[in-house]
Amino acid sequence: MKFEDRPGHLRTPWYIRGKSGWIERVHGDFRNPESLAFGRDGLPKKTLYLVAFNQSDVWGKRAAPKDKVLVDIYEHWLESSTQERSETHE
DSSP: OOOOOOSSOOOSOGGGTTOOOEEEEEEEEEOOHHHHTTTSOOOSOEEEEEEEEEHHHHHOTTSOTTOEEEEEEEGGGOOOHHHHHHHHTO
16 A cells, blocks of 8 residues: 555545555446546546455454454555565665
């Protein structure tokens, strides 16, 4: 999950940015709501995923260890965990 602070109408919650999760489901391709919010056409379409995160990774030790947080996230907010690991070890 990217940790970015960009101007505009964002659909990705702050509490999830920079966290590692996994893909639970692919919802399909939709027009980009971040572009639609400014009256643009929302094209090209972006893939929307249901991404799961360990709740303890998001909320800390107070969270139940087996619970998870589920968030719908568009593809342009995701980055490969393999990519993250290689960048931090260079």
